[in-house]
């Protein structure tokens with residue numbers, strides 16, 4: 289059962305409350321099955337939309353956010369919205385995702401902290417889920433999104449697109465719901481988590497769970513927040529999001545302002561990472577970070593479905609793949625693997641010194657790739673399904 293309403297009644301630990309975001313809408317799902325076999329008695333899913341759904345619902349675009357992103361793809365910071373839109377100038381009238389004729393939807397991920405149910409949400413017993421929140425997967429994230437599509441009357445997305453963890457959900461849509469995904473644009477992402485990503489994720493998770501304030505995941509409502517652990521996790525993560533070349537040329541071994549590293553002062557790059565850590569701690573929940581990191585580690589579109597070539601080779605939609613040349617976390621080879629398994633096309637390669645974060649920063653190159661994909665998707669028709 290689903291009902292679309294505004295997100296007034298959502299109780300959520302992670303500040304700021306979604307209630308303060310006038311753009312957020314929500315649906316309520318009950319008894320939601322998970323890949324683990326467990327069930328979530330209630331899931332509130334919050335999302336934002338732009339533009340109008342056409343009469344035959346064939347113009348809907350799903351934009352998938354990354355690990356610490358949210359449904360605020362476009363627009364200013366404001367009430368209930370700590371950051372400005374994370375993909376600036378990509379959607380809106382006259383932009384690559386032209387909301388004059390496309391209906392753009394962005395959904396806050398299951399297990400996160402931006403309005404959709406996660407570890408900081410309130411369980412049926414009236415207490416925060418905390419450590420009791422069941423493990424969820426990228427497949428579970430997408431299953432919840434299918435319910436949003438159902439509620440909005442969208443049988444098939446015109447396009448699903450996203451980067452990093454958003455790219456994981458995008459490729460999961462193509463692999464798991466091919467008839468509902470007319471086109472998919474997977475950016476700086478992968479079909480399966482790699483050993484390298486899992487390794488970096490473990491260090492981040494341990495940074496948080498080793499913080500005494502984490503309290504085994506049950507810190508919600510105690511007044512304690514594992515800020516130090518989350519800050520360390522973000523420093524580790526952020527270094528993987530940028531390139532060695534950028535750090536070397538941008539910061540090198542320069543001291544920060546008048547600090548002296550020979551006397552306990554910081555290097556500029558340390559100050560930069562301190563700053564990035566502080567920003568994330570101010571806007572994100574450590575428990576959600578741990579939970580989503582675990583979900584990414586188990587990402588694998590082939591699980592129970594056969595080889596990657598079997599899974600993607602039969603995808604009838606338009607599958608477009610883009611990578612950043614300096615990305616050390618999701619290196620080009622992972623995108624090439626997707627294209628090879630699909631058996632068509634080539635990787636769109638973005639040039640950037642910024643590494644993985646290039647998918648957020650190189651807006652001009654992203655815009656060109658999105659425009660081309662939208663244009664090609666208009667010409668691409670899924671084969672008609674014959675019943676029986």
Ligand SMILES: CC(=O)SCCNC(=O)CCNC(=O)[C@H](O)C(C)(C)COP(=O)(O)OP(=O)(O)OC[C@H]1O[C@@H](n2cnc3c(N)ncnc32)[C@H](O)[C@@H]1OP(=O)(O)O
Pocket residue numbers: 353354355356357358371374544556557559560561563567642645648649
């Ligand atoms: C899809 C997603 O999930 S995105 C997640 C949601 N959005 C965000 O996280 C926005 C926050 N920003 C980021 O995550 C990333 O920095 C990006 C990719 C979005 C932006 O990258 P860039 O434009 O290259 O910014 P950059 O990494 O250089 O960071 C700039 C900041 O570092 C600060 N900074 C730069 N050098 C230093 C230094 N030596 N010491 C301290 N701070 C420094 C700047 O003052 C600036 O601060 P501000 O962001 O508070 O204005």
Ligand SMILES: N[C@@H](CCO)C(=O)O
Pocket residue numbers: 354355356357451452453529644645648
């Ligand atoms: N900066 C992005 C990178 C993850 O891909 C985020 O925080 O979600």
